[in-house]
Amino acid sequence: MINSLRHIYALLLRQVYLIKRSPPRWISYVFWPTLQMIIWGYLNKFLYLQSGLAAFALTSLLGANLLVSFFERSNVQIMWGFLEDVWARNIGNVLISPIRPLEMLAGYILNGLIAVLIGMATAILVAYLLFDYSLFQTGIYLIPFISNLIMSGWCIGLLLISLLFRYGASGEHFGWMAAFIITPFIAVYYPVDILPLWAQKISWALPPTYVFEGLRQFIKTGTFNWALFRMSLLLNLGYFVLSIFVFMNQLNAARRRGGLFSMSE
């Protein structure tokens, strides 16, 4: 057990050293969520002043925008942590060390979590300072919302690493697209029933949909819908197990095919 923790700590330490030594990494963590926050914040302000949209709708948009960043950044950052080792040609060194695949996975997830927390803390602060919007107005219920979204991000992140095992470093192109392909279906800025029927079927199969439906309901009525939360959590757990299976499967397939040492394009 202690050995496993040391292995996970090693990957975490590698990331901390990298962040410490490379200011551009800090910026990359902070840039996208903050930029998105600023754009949506001013759009909200404009709509509020010009169109007289209900305050509820505006709060939903801002809250949803902050929350969706937890999902988007979470999956990208997990992939990024792995890519750091690929880009540095260090992945071979990691794979021949006694670290086990599940420990590796835990290390990359923790790395991703650190990056997400750094980026999102900044975006939340910007939202508060510029637009007087506090994500914490949802109180304790923020935790289940965010946890579910981060977990969804982990599932996508692990599938993206599996793609890297399959396609080499060029698989990263899928990574940058993944969140944006899914976002239209998870009903971030609009309710699910606005989507065509076929798209709604996809939406309800995705855990983040339940989070955003729950968020809108919470902002409108002040009540937290536990049924939506449970459904999101169950789906997340199912997808998480599935993504671990795909990760292990693709790692073993890559060990059969070869090329893990010099993983490149």
Place this chain on the structure above:
Amino acid sequence: MPEVDAIQVQNLTKTFGGQKAVNNISFAIPKGRIVGLLGGNGAGKTTTLSMLVGVLLPSSGSITITGIDMLKDRHRALSRMNFSSPYVDLPQRLTVRENLTVFSHLYNVPRYKQRIDELAEELDLKSFLDKPYGNLSAGQKTRVSLAKSLINTPDILLLDEPTASLDPDTADWIRNFFVCYQQTTKATILLASHNMQEVERICADIIVMKKGEIADEGTPDGLIAKYGRDNLEEVFLHIARTEIIYDK
């Protein structure tokens, strides 16, 4: 009870899309030997080493490392071995000390700070221990890479072209270091190299690979005598340019 071999390979085969990169090879390396793995480009040396460290799964055959089945208990075996290869590198932005710290945790090294100081002393890393790895010269990087592969004081050390692209002085220094390390720790070293002089000088035994098979094996002097040549390079050229596989 006879002592378990450090490395035992039996009927090892690796096929890529119908092509046999390694074809049914078997060999055993007793503990405490320095063994050279020779062969031209595409002979199957790197493929064999990759299977020995478990990043490549064999199509068939078995590998045991100090009695541990590599296919069943890879991670236990990996904690007792290490590997240095030109195909891998270390994160450039991290300092030498930071890189070694990360790997000391990956290998569960006890009293790792002391171990890093020891390696810094032995491999003459002290003057650049706190410099980013990316800022070092090729010779310095090789020494750091070697420090990484010795961080867990491995019983079995696998080296793929350890002195490639180094100037003669640094290469000589590295070779002396291997011999010294082996004598001090009684470790087993398997060294894949194109440098015949290097192999002749430091290896007790040699395995020559050709087209994925073991073409011959023996001591450097034994092979030189067997082929009636003056040195190992001539033996290598003879084997490389002859189509048949020699009787062992």
